[in-house]
Amino acid sequence: MEYISTRGNAPALDFAGVTLAGLASDGGLYVPREWPRFTTDEIRAMRGLSYVELAVKVMLPFVQPSLTEDELRELCSGAYGRFAHAAVTPLKQFDQQQWLLELFHGPTLAFKDVALQLLGRLFEHFLAQSDAHLTIVGATSGDTGSAAIDAVAGRDRIDIFMLHPNGRVSDVQRRQMTTVLSPNVHNIAIEGTFDDAQAMVKRMFNDAAMTDRFRITAVNSINWARLMAQVVYYFAAALQLGGPDRKVAFSVPTGNFGDVFAGYVAAQMGLPIERLIVATNVNDILHRALSTGDYSAGTVTPTAAPSMDIQVSSNFERLLFDVGGRDGKALAEQMAGFEGSKAMQLTNAQREGAAALFTSVRCDGEQMNRAMAWAEEHCGEIIDPHTAIGLHAAQVAGIDPAVPVVTLATAHPAKFRDAVERATGHRPALPARMGDLFERQESYAELPGDYAAVAAFVESHGTQSR
Numbered sequence: 291m292e293y294i295s296t297r298g299n300a301p302a303l304d305f306a307g308v309t310l311a312g313l314a315s316d317g318g319l320y321v322p323r324e325w326p327r328f329t330t331d332e333i334r335a336m337r338g339l340s341y342v343e344l345a346v347k348v349m350l351p352f353v354q355p356s357l358t359e360d361e362l363r364e365l366c367s368g369a370y371g372r373f374a375h376a377a378v379t380p381l382k383q384f385d386q387q388q389w390l391l392e393l394f395h396g397p398t399l400a401f402k403d404v405a406l407q408l409l410g411r412l413f414e415h416f417l418a419q420s421d422a423h424l425t426i427v428g429a430t431s432g433d434t435g436s437a438a439i440d441a442v443a444g445r446d447r448i449d450i451f452m453l454h455p456n457g458r459v460s461d462v463q464r465r466q467m468t469t470v471l472s473p474n475v476h477n478i479a480i481e482g483t484f485d486d487a488q489a490m491v492k493r494m495f496n497d498a499a500m501t502d503r504f505r506i507t508a509v510n511s512i513n514w515a516r517l518m519a520q521v522v523y524y525f526a527a528a529l530q531l532g533g534p535d536r537k538v539a540f541s542v543p544t545g546n547f548g549d550v551f552a553g554y555v556a557a558q559m560g561l562p563i564e565r566l567i568v569a570t571n572v573n574d575i576l577h578r579a580l581s582t583g584d585y586s587a588g589t590v591t592p593t594a595a596p597s598m599d600i601q602v603s604s605n606f607e608r609l610l611f612d613v614g615g616r617d618g619k620a621l622a623e624q625m626a627g628f629e630g631s632k633a634m635q636l637t638n639a640q641r642e643g644a645a646a647l648f649t650s651v652r653c654d655g656e657q658m659n660r661a662m663a664w665a666e667e668h669c670g671e672i673i674d675p676h677t678a679i680g681l682h683a684a685q686v687a688g689i690d691p692a693v694p695v696v697t698l699a700t701a702h703p704a705k706f707r708d709a710v711e712r713a714t715g716h717r718p719a720l721p722a723r724m725g726d727l728f729e730r731q732e733s734y735a736e737l738p739g740d741y742a743a744v745a746a747f748v749e750s751h752g753t754q755s756r
């Protein structure tokens with residue numbers, strides 16, 4: 291498979307190349323040159339496969355020729371062997387129509403583990419073929435950070451610099467990152483929002499003074515390999531609910547648009563999907579874009595679902611590229627306009643293309659709390675605030691009652707114990723292996739929201755590769 295940039299002005303790369311590159315050199319995001327497509331018979335034949343075997347089937351077209359089938363299988367076995375549930379992403383029934391896909395059984399209790407456990411292994415695999423040293427620079431609103439750190443802590447020839455917005459992640463999320471004291475892990479709390487951190491990360495990819503010396507890559511969902519691994523669980527859930535002979539809808543708590551874009555990819559690969567529901571909190575740029583065509587970023591409002599406190603959603607660019615006719619030059623101009631003014635209007639083609647599969651719902655704090663309480667009262671399930679936003683959207687999106695709706699449960703409720711306790715009266719416990727999280731020593735730097743300060747920190751703590 292060959293990958294091209296959404297902005298049309300970067301070299302096409304193979305899978306190993308895009309995995310190590312992260313972001314394209316023209317500032318765009320890599321996407322496959324074309325979508326691989328399964329026939330209905332091929333999808334039907336996936337029923338009953340173990341998660342690892344399903345992952346191999348779904349991802350193989352994306353990784354060849356950089357990886358053989360056996361290499362992919364070995365990497366997946368290692369990655370998913372670390373999950374605490376035999377099904378990796380178990381599906382639970384809420385009622386006649388509503389289902390919950392639990393994506394938080396990995397080491398750091400969020401859906402990010404599904405992709406990052408694999409990505410850490412991919413980095414190691416591809417690095418073994420060269421003598422390069424990799425510098426990962428990432429931004430997190432809470433969950434990507436710990437999952438990425440868990441995936442690469444202690445690995446040779448990799449440093450990770452993870453930026454989180456100071457005071458805007460939950461205390462469990464922060465401690466999951468800052469108590470990992472491996473010498474290759476560097477946590478940085480910056481003044482500002484996740485969007486500020488993400489903008490600094492993207493800027494570093496285009497800063498020749500940095501890229502000339504450091505081999506910088508990404509662990510955020512701007513890295514194609516992240517999204518690819520997330521496609522698998524859409525297949526896993528749909529197959530259990532009668533797919534491909536029955537359509538399924540998915541409700542996805544959304545911030546950076548990575549998880550729900552993976553659902554879009556599954557649909558392009560032939561999986562029959564009724565609707566993809568983009569569930570946002572009050573940071574609702576995506577809801578406004580999908581419902582009115584107005585993609586304009588306001589200020590970020592802190593909420594009890596902090597991982598979704600995002601206004602600039604990186605992966606939306608991938609959708610705009612695909613539904614807008616794959617015109618890299620036109621998209622580069624559109625994105626340059628957005629980067630200047632933080633506002634843009636979707637074209638008619640982009641609006642109509644998105645409307646064919648996506649529905650959006652904005653969920654405020656009260657609706658989120660009610661969804662948490664409903665799950666507890668009616669189903670005995672404690673869900674986290676992000677999942678609750680997805681559940682609320684699933685219940686109000688107006689999906690045909692004959693179609694199952696799967697809400698993606700993106701985080702374990704114990705990561706957000708205070709918010710869950712406020713809504714349900716129950717305080718979920720951390721798993722035993724994390725019982726001492728609050729006794730562990732923390733280490734992180736605090737920096738102003740200033741690119742030069744972050745770049746200087748990376749320079750002084752990183753390992754030059756070139």
Ligand SMILES: Cc1ncc(COP(=O)(O)O)c(C=O)c1O
Nearest residue numbers: 433544545546547548549597700
């Ligand atoms: C718990 C949780 N739910 C939902 C999201 C939103 O996912 P995405 O950014 O892929 O849209 C995130 C962060 O990405 C998250 O950490």
Ligand SMILES: N[C@@H](CCOP(=O)(O)O)C(=O)O
Nearest residue numbers: 430431432433434510511597
């Ligand atoms: N919600 C994320 C923000 C980054 O998203 P990513 O999927 O692009 O890494 C987080 O928890 O860090």
